[in-house]
Amino acid sequence: MATSAFKIAAIQMRCTDDADRNLATAEKFIRKAAKSGARMACLPELFRSTYFCQTEDHSKFQLAEPVPGPTTKALAGLSRELEIVIVGSVFERRAAGVYHNTAVVLDADGSLAGMYRKMHIPDDPLYYEKFYFTPGDLGFQAIDTECGRVGTLVCWDQWYPEAARLTALQGAIVLAYPTAIGWHPSEKKKWGASQLSAWQTMQRSHAIANGVYVAAVNRVGHEGPKKGGIEFWGGSFICDPYGRVLAEARGDREEVIIAECDPSVLETARQHWPFLRDRRIDAYAPILKRTLEKP
Amino acid sequence: MATSAFKIAAIQMRCTDDADRNLATAEKFIRKAAKSGARMACLPELFRSTYFCQTEDHSKFQLAEPVPGPTTKALAGLSRELEIVIVGSVFERRAAGVYHNTAVVLDADGSLAGMYRKMHIPDDPLYYEKFYFTPGDLGFQAIDTECGRVGTLVCWDQWYPEAARLTALQGAIVLAYPTAIGWHPSEKKKWGASQLSAWQTMQRSHAIANGVYVAAVNRVGHEGPKKGGIEFWGGSFICDPYGRVLAEARGDREEVIIAECDPSVLETARQHWPFLRDRRIDAYAPILKRTLEKP
Numbered sequence: 096m097a098t099s100a101f102k103i104a105a106i107q108m109r110c111t112d113d114a115d116r117n118l119a120t121a122e123k124f125i126r127k128a129a130k131s132g133a134r135m136a137c138l139p140e141l142f143r144s145t146y147f148c149q150t151e152d153h154s155k156f157q158l159a160e161p162v163p164g165p166t167t168k169a170l171a172g173l174s175r176e177l178e179i180v181i182v183g184s185v186f187e188r189r190a191a192g193v194y195h196n197t198a199v200v201l202d203a204d205g206s207l208a209g210m211y212r213k214m215h216i217p218d219d220p221l222y223y224e225k226f227y228f229t230p231g232d233l234g235f236q237a238i239d240t241e242c243g244r245v246g247t248l249v250c251w252d253q254w255y256p257e258a259a260r261l262t263a264l265q266g267a268i269v270l271a272y273p274t275a276i277g278w279h280p281s282e283k284k285k286w287g288a289s290q291l292s293a294w295q296t297m298q299r300s301h302a303i304a305n306g307v308y309v310a311a312v313n314r315v316g317h318e319g320p321k322k323g324g325i326e327f328w329g330g331s332f333i334c335d336p337y338g339r340v341l342a343e344a345r346g347d348r349e350e351v352i353i354a355e356c357d358p359s360v361l362e363t364a365r366q367h368w369p370f371l372r373d374r375r376i377d378a379y380a381p382i383l384k385r386t387l388e389k390p
Numbered sequence: 391m392a393t394s395a396f397k398i399a400a401i402q403m404r405c406t407d408d409a410d411r412n413l414a415t416a417e418k419f420i421r422k423a424a425k426s427g428a429r430m431a432c433l434p435e436l437f438r439s440t441y442f443c444q445t446e447d448h449s450k451f452q453l454a455e456p457v458p459g460p461t462t463k464a465l466a467g468l469s470r471e472l473e474i475v476i477v478g479s480v481f482e483r484r485a486a487g488v489y490h491n492t493a494v495v496l497d498a499d500g501s502l503a504g505m506y507r508k509m510h511i512p513d514d515p516l517y518y519e520k521f522y523f524t525p526g527d528l529g530f531q532a533i534d535t536e537c538g539r540v541g542t543l544v545c546w547d548q549w550y551p552e553a554a555r556l557t558a559l560q561g562a563i564v565l566a567y568p569t570a571i572g573w574h575p576s577e578k579k580k581w582g583a584s585q586l587s588a589w590q591t592m593q594r595s596h597a598i599a600n601g602v603y604v605a606a607v608n609r610v611g612h613e614g615p616k617k618g619g620i621e622f623w624g625g626s627f628i629c630d631p632y633g634r635v636l637a638e639a640r641g642d643r644e645e646v647i648i649a650e651c652d653p654s655v656l657e658t659a660r661q662h663w664p665f666l667r668d669r670r671i672d673a674y675a676p677i678l679k680r681t682l683e684k685p
Binding site: 214215216217219230234235251254255256257258259260261264265266289292293296297299300303304337338339367368369370371373374375376378379380381382383384385386387388389 | 511
């Protein structure tokens with residue numbers, strides 16, 4: 096495992112109903128990232144389709160595929176050719192009736208370095224993921240690659256400090272969050288700014304609390320009925336272990352953003368902000384309870 | 391326990407070497423807060439003295455006092471008179487050789503509703519707290535008052551998502567963080583903005599992740615040698631369960647800030663951002679380990 100600095104790219108893209116076109120878009124941007132010197136590229140959540148979880152529709156299970164399968168194979172070819180690590184996202188068919196929202200990591204030689212099945216599954220209006228995805232049972236994952244160890248988490252996971260902690264403690268240099276999040280257009284005026292701020296705040300907090308880089312990779316564009324649907328808010332960003340945003344995408348366009356992840360910065364950050372030193376592991380056991388309110 | 395909305399005040403003040411003067415300052419601002427309709431007032435960490443942890447000095451143990459003791463007695467008189475809940479902070483002498491950094495809660499009738507002994511103790515240049523304070527052994531605390539349940543945490547705790555989670559899960563409406571944090575003047579130019587931003591980001595993230603109000607209460611002013619010491623950065627704030635800052639103090643002056651804590655807003659926030667619903671308590675056990683890196 097390399098421990099030197101490397102450039103990471105977050106690929107913010109639009110997604111359509113054409114799986115091949117989406118793969119071509121991803122490929123175009125991964126090539127661009129590699130050309131710019133990135134050694135790791137991260138794609139948004141479920142990038143091969145529009146965000147189908149806006150409805151509960153049995154026909155959408157057709158979109159699922161095995162891991163390894165067509166998407167990992169395509170990404171593997173690209174990672175081998177460009178010698179770049181790719182963090183991808185797959186609607187995984189594990190068995191008839193068992194589907195997952197899965198992050199996959201292709202190493203720079205095209206091998207499947209590892210996978211992570213989304214542990215926290217949302218279910219909210221237009222985000223009906225509990226209908227489609229079985230919660231992950233691989234636990235939290237930090238995966239070794241030629242760039243170093245990458246922690247994979249997916250979208251809803253980003254609201255859970257436990258997920259970031261358990262991934263970072265495994266030695267991840269960077270936590271990568273493939274994401275599909277946006278506004279209900281009817282709510283945007285009142286809630287848009289605070290929702291976006293909360294989303295960024297949570298992920299910056301994971302970087303700070305754990306002394307780790309974070310890459311949040313969202314899609315962009317409006318999907319669904321014109322007077323409804325979801326306006327994906329983009330805003331992909333990469334921040335350092337102090338929570339400083341190093342690179343940030345706009346909200347309204349496809350974009351590749353690149354920043355450097357330097358393990359020596361991570362080590363210095365943890366020496367100066369030594370939060371991991373003082374964790375009260377003797378006192379955290381009740382975190383395994385659903386609530387601590389007395390009945 | 392009341393479950394209606396109430397106003398909370400964060401009292402940002404300067405602290406001097408004169409314990410009586412500091413108490414008088416606290417009293418002045420608590421009266422002001424009560425007059426403005428606040429039903430709960432929170433004081434900064436160790437408000438009865440300058441921040442003595444800048445050096446390791448045995449003579450400073452003279453500042454310690456029991457709980458209950460002079461400070462809780464003085465605050466109790468005030469809370470009874472004004473019918474206001476007070477979150478205070480005491481350098482606690484528990485026994486010869488056993489001292490704590492303790493948050494105390496005086497209920498609106500002057501009774502000592504509860505106490506919390508700081509669980510996470512820092513030790514960094516000019517913050518030599520491990521010399522003075524035994525880490526708390528009461529665990530995390532949410533304390534019932536006439537306003538509702540208040541979670542008490544202290545300064546360094548603010549960097550620990552586990553602390554916020556374990557306190558919020560007990561049903562706290564608001565997490566109160568008495569704090570003494572500032573810049574090393576020599577670092578301010580390079581690091582000041584990112585340190586302050588990280589501090590605010592972490593505490594806003596606790597509000598968001600847990601769907602709870604947060605009140606961060608810092609002191610203000612420079613203490614210590616002119617060419618050194620600590621410039622306490624003020625910036626006290628109160629945020630809502632969406633992480634929106636409702637009130638914020640400046641960095642350079644004493645100030646009372648006030649905001650409303652409404653349990654019904656908290657409940658609505660948790661229904662719309664249902665993070666507590668989906669926690670993977672089956673998968674969090676490794677959080678009780680120091681690290682998960684393989685040797």
